[in-house]
Amino acid sequence: RLMPELPKFDDEDLKSYGDEEEELALSPPAALMSILATQELLLENILECIPVGKFAVIEPLSDEFCLVLGYLLTWKLTLAFFKAASSQLRVLYSQYLRRTKSLNKLLYHLFRLMPENPVLPGPASEVSNKDTKTFFTEELRLDVK
16 A cells, blocks of 8 residues: 555655756665565575576475565565656666666566466366466456465
């Protein structure tokens, strides 16, 4: 709930950023970016031996699973923050992500985490391929119990 409110504080300071000639960048909330940087390093250690195109098998409820889930939830917060920001602020934030290569790292991690066949687990019945439920065709419930 808090993330959409945070860009308002940077919006007030936006006028002071327009006077310099160099390419400007503005960091999303420092605490969030600090956590993201730490998680990127840890995730890189887990996925370092897996090339892009192959996928990692992460066992549910393992330490690796919790780390990956935390990383993806941190990105969800970051995207909620971006969504609430004005277009001018989004440009500055995106420059920051470009400089830190965080978005590139996210894509590398996603392509190593994404399963080759994203079929939803469940009872295997005699269903045609056309009716197969995948992670892309069904809405996922991410409620924490």
